[in-house]
Amino acid sequence: MLELYHHFLSTCSQKVRLVLAEKGLDYESHWIDLIQGEQHAPAYVKLNPNHVVPTLVHDGHVLIESTLINEYLDEVFAEPSLVPSDPLSRHAMRLWTKRVDSQVHPCAGVITFGIGTRPMILQRTPEEIELSVQAIPDPARREARRSVIEHGIKAPEMQGAIRTFVSMLDDMEEALAGRAFLVSDDFSLADACLLPYVLRLDHLAMRPLIEARLRVAAWFERIQRRDSYEVAVSEFVPEPLVQSFRRHGEEVFGEVQAMLAD
Amino acid sequence: MLELYHHFLSTCSQKVRLVLAEKGLDYESHWIDLIQGEQHAPAYVKLNPNHVVPTLVHDGHVLIESTLINEYLDEVFAEPSLVPSDPLSRHAMRLWTKRVDSQVHPCAGVITFGIGTRPMILQRTPEEIELSVQAIPDPARREARRSVIEHGIKAPEMQGAIRTFVSMLDDMEEALAGRAFLVSDDFSLADACLLPYVLRLDHLAMRPLIEARLRVAAWFERIQRRDSYEVAVSEFVPEPLVQSFRRHGEEVFGEVQAMLAD
Numbered sequence: 001m002l003e004l005y006h007h008f009l010s011t012c013s014q015k016v017r018l019v020l021a022e023k024g025l026d027y028e029s030h031w032i033d034l035i036q037g038e039q040h041a042p043a044y045v046k047l048n049p050n051h052v053v054p055t056l057v058h059d060g061h062v063l064i065e066s067t068l069i070n071e072y073l074d075e076v077f078a079e080p081s082l083v084p085s086d087p088l089s090r091h092a093m094r095l096w097t098k099r100v101d102s103q104v105h106p107c108a109g110v111i112t113f114g115i116g117t118r119p120m121i122l123q124r125t126p127e128e129i130e131l132s133v134q135a136i137p138d139p140a141r142r143e144a145r146r147s148v149i150e151h152g153i154k155a156p157e158m159q160g161a162i163r164t165f166v167s168m169l170d171d172m173e174e175a176l177a178g179r180a181f182l183v184s185d186d187f188s189l190a191d192a193c194l195l196p197y198v199l200r201l202d203h204l205a206m207r208p209l210i211e212a213r214l215r216v217a218a219w220f221e222r223i224q225r226r227d228s229y230e231v232a233v234s235e236f237v238p239e240p241l242v243q244s245f246r247r248h249g250e251e252v253f254g255e256v257q258a259m260l261a262d
Numbered sequence: 263m264l265e266l267y268h269h270f271l272s273t274c275s276q277k278v279r280l281v282l283a284e285k286g287l288d289y290e291s292h293w294i295d296l297i298q299g300e301q302h303a304p305a306y307v308k309l310n311p312n313h314v315v316p317t318l319v320h321d322g323h324v325l326i327e328s329t330l331i332n333e334y335l336d337e338v339f340a341e342p343s344l345v346p347s348d349p350l351s352r353h354a355m356r357l358w359t360k361r362v363d364s365q366v367h368p369c370a371g372v373i374t375f376g377i378g379t380r381p382m383i384l385q386r387t388p389e390e391i392e393l394s395v396q397a398i399p400d401p402a403r404r405e406a407r408r409s410v411i412e413h414g415i416k417a418p419e420m421q422g423a424i425r426t427f428v429s430m431l432d433d434m435e436e437a438l439a440g441r442a443f444l445v446s447d448d449f450s451l452a453d454a455c456l457l458p459y460v461l462r463l464d465h466l467a468m469r470p471l472i473e474a475r476l477r478v479a480a481w482f483e484r485i486q487r488r489d490s491y492e493v494a495v496s497e498f499v500p501e502p503l504v505q506s507f508r509r510h511g512e513e514v515f516g517e518v519q520a521m522l523a524d
Binding site: 065071087094 | 323325326327329330331333334337338349350352353356357360363364401402422
């Protein structure tokens with residue numbers, strides 16, 4: 001039996017749900033409400049000591065780290081395969097997933113909390129905000145969170161975060177020359193991994209950055225037409241929250257463009 | 263043909279050389295002198311846009327990122343296998359290599375440059391130092407480098423870096439209960455990946471931290487007795503440089519212990 005601890009809008013939850021859906025796998029769903037801080041609850045931290053989602057439990061075995069969960073799912077549930085059979089393409093696929101883990105994902109936290117979630121967080125008391133920041137175990141993530149809640153779009157981390165996303169889009173545009181997906185004409189773990197981050201830009205009203213890159217825009221449409229997208233992503237998108245993300249994104253898009261012009 | 267661009271003391275070079283040696287693979291060696299800044303030379307950056315070592319070239323195909331190079335080597339040169347066949351153990355192995363990539367490796371830069379290399383770097387002119395810092399493309403690594411060169415053991419990054427290493431040793435001690443290597447009784451990519459970081463602690467005169475953990479100390483000895491260790495690591499260790507690392511490490515070990523007691 002598969003059990004998934006996840007959240008509707010978390011990028012890492014989306015990428016695991018996409019792989020589960022591509023493979024047609026059912027799972028027992030456990031919501032972890034990140035907005036309420038359920039990822040810090042002692043019972044959950046026993047499963048996932050990093051205080052993050054998702055966590056997969058397979059026949060009682062606990063698996064963490066979304067990139068490694070997806071590799072595991074492809075090994076255990078081999079059909080349809082989402083990992084290229086040739087080692088060079090596999091390496092290319094893993095360069096994408098590693099780049100997301102090491103660079104893109106931390107920057108997604110910066111732009112999501114600094115633009116989309118911040119106005120909601122600022123309605124809490126300073127003590128509540130400080131408690132939620134203090135609960136983040138990783139010191140670098142904790143300090144970045146504190147900074148973007150305090151400074152929003154003007155946080156020192158923001159320009160680097162947005163540039164990291166644009167550089168990701170540029171390299172995707174190059175990789176998609178002559179092929180339908182990032183590594184070949186077949187959908188792979190790399191596509192499942194990148195989709196949530198492109199979607200996050202869309203949710204934060206940065207769609208013009210996507211549309212300026214024709215192949216990325218076509219790839220984004222192509223994935224959204226797959227059955228897995230409906231089951232794993234769009235069904236879970238909370239429209240009122242995303243509308244609020246879009247509104248706050250629109251308010252700062254001029255500043256985003258100014259940062260990119262610098 | 264295999265070609266390896268590497269440096270004698272770089273942790274990531276050591277872990278790839280260990281895997282090459284375990285598999286008995288010969289390669290054409292290209293030195294990249296990190297101390298002279300050869301990783302920033304335009305010809306090398308074309309191979310490795312991250313300005314780091316190692317880079318492997320296999321029959322003309324360029325492979326970067328040491329963790330992914332090792333996965334590739336195990337796929338292409340399957341015998342002896344260094345990846346467990348069962349998916350749960352594979353996941354456990356990749357949790358170790360991912361932890362090194364995302365947490366331990368950046369901290370290794372902090373302690374190596376802040377303790378071992380700093381006295382040598384401070385003999386350069388301020389302009390030379392600034393140029394070498396500016397050449398680091400990743401902003402977070404660049405700022406950490408600047409900070410430890412300026413402040414040494416008193417850099418704000420130092421306590422977190424040392425604690426990351428101690429937490430790694432503690433979790434290794436737990437993982438090694440009842441088995442010879444980190445994931446099973448067989449040497450795997452996880453062991454090749456962790457060895458250089460334990461060795462770095464030894465080189466920086468922090469051997470008491472290793473010896474306080476009996477299973478880690480025995481694991482460290484066990485790897486040092488393998489044929490691959492001689493070929494891949496000890497043959498390349500520059501004794502005068504390591505003696506200088508040890509001397510500087512001894513000077514600050516009291517402060518390291520004080521940080522851990524805090």
